[in-house]
Amino acid sequence: MAFEVPERYRIAEGFMGTTAADGNNGAFYVPVLGKFWNVMAGDGAGWEHVSISRPKETPPWEVMCAIKALFWSPEDCVIQYHPAKSEYVNCHPHCLHLWRPVGVGFPIPPAYLVGPK
Numbered sequence: 001m002a003f004e005v006p007e008r009y010r011i012a013e014g015f016m017g018t019t020a021a022d023g024n025n026g027a028f029y030v031p032v033l034g035k036f037w038n039v040m041a042g043d044g045a046g047w048e049h050v051s052i053s054r055p056k057e058t059p060p061w062e063v064m065c066a067i068k069a070l071f072w073s074p075e076d077c078v079i080q081y082h083p084a085k086s087e088y089v090n091c092h093p094h095c096l097h098l099w100r101p102v103g104v105g106f107p108i109p110p111a112y113l114v115g116p117k
Helices: 061-071
Strands: 026-032 035-042 047-053 096-101
Touching (some): 026 061, 035 061
Antiparallel strands (some): 026 035, 047 096
């Protein structure tokens, strides 16, 4: 499936401004659950990636799901990593990330390990 940015939310002016010519790379201001979320997207170095933040609020599960649905199709699996402590990078205290490797599958545990569908 395809990683695709929601052009209607792209920031087109100012320091973070990009255009559709930049492809899946840019900054977006996305309304979810009555609030606007800052979203950065990119598809370089073998990864599709979005980061989601607000100045003083960490995105909850419902926001992460809504953002995932905007950038990927319903059957795409993306991941939120919890890296080794030695690999932590924290440039923003309220930012979470979604990732998907390009052209490479990754193991996905069977749903029954979580519970009944």
